[in-house]
Amino acid sequence: MKNLLILLVFLGMVSCGNSLTEKEKQEYINKGNDISQATFKALSEKLTEQMKLGGPAQALPFCNVEALPLTQQLSEKFNVFIKRTSDKLRNQENIPSERELEIINNYYKLISEKKEMTPIVEVDNNNNKHYYAPIILKANCLACHGKVEEFVSVKTDSIIKSLYPNDKAIGYNDGDLRGIWSIEFKK
Numbered sequence: 001m002k003n004l005l006i007l008l009v010f011l012g013m014v015s016c017g018n019s020l021t022e023k024e025k026q027e028y029i030n031k032g033n034d035i036s037q038a039t040f041k042a043l044s045e046k047l048t049e050q051m052k053l054g055g056p057a058q059a060l061p062f063c064n065v066e067a068l069p070l071t072q073q074l075s076e077k078f079n080v081f082i083k084r085t086s087d088k089l090r091n092q093e094n095i096p097s098e099r100e101l102e103i104i105n106n107y108y109k110l111i112s113e114k115k116e117m118t119p120i121v122e123v124d125n126n127n128n129k130h131y132y133a134p135i136i137l138k139a140n141c142l143a144c145h146g147k148v149e150e151f152v153s154v155k156t157d158s159i160i161k162s163l164y165p166n167d168k169a170i171g172y173n174d175g176d177l178r179g180i181w182s183i184e185f186k187k
């Protein structure tokens with residue numbers, strides 16, 4: 001009986017430590033939305049600038065070199081870890097964790113059930129808070145992530161292959177799930 005009581009108290013502590021109130025959850029969702037939107041804006045402004053200067057041939061090497069440092073700068077600014085990841089990677093540095101892959105697969109499941117995809121906030125075993133949200137591919141992404149010859153020129157394809165010999169992030173359609181935002185809040 002005493003052991004059971006201790007176990008119950010322990011379980012209570014664990015669940016308290018690892019759960020957020022609805023209000024806290026909403027706050028983290030709002031923060032995550034703001035941070036992912038700010039990061040998206042920063043990345044796409046630079047990308048658009050480079051695309052205007054010289055199309056994918058100019059913008060690809062830029063993404064190759066600048067996307068991660070830019071994300072890192074914003075991580076420091078917002079005091080979080082910002083990551084973009086996918087089940088079909090271009091850059092191996094963006095490799096998903098086991099949990100991130102599960103989140104991606106859950107989003108695919110929602111798509112197949114024609115349900116809405118919404119951001120997720122959860123607490124891990126170390127009491128770190130995480131935000132996840134879907135990244136949907138848009139028409140202006142197709143020049144580098146669409147179907148070869150239809151949207152990605154043969155020249156662009158060869159640049160992609162030379163920079164990323166194991167690239168999987170090609171052949172997408174407008175509206176596809178490209179990956180997720182994964183933001184970890186620092187304590």
Ligand code: HEC
Pocket residue numbers: 044047055056059060063064067068084085086088089090091092094135136137138140141142143144145169178179180
């Ligand atoms: C000029 C070509 C280009 C365009 C246009 C482009 N991307 Fe990318 N994308 C890249 C390159 C290069 C990488 C790998 C570098 C990185 O970001 O780490 C990448 C990586 C990514 C990643 C990280 C996961 C991975 O596979 O490494 C996501 C997510 C992503 N792109 C989504 C998008 C979306 C959404 C758009 C449209 C809003 C877009 N991209 C437009 C070239 C492009």
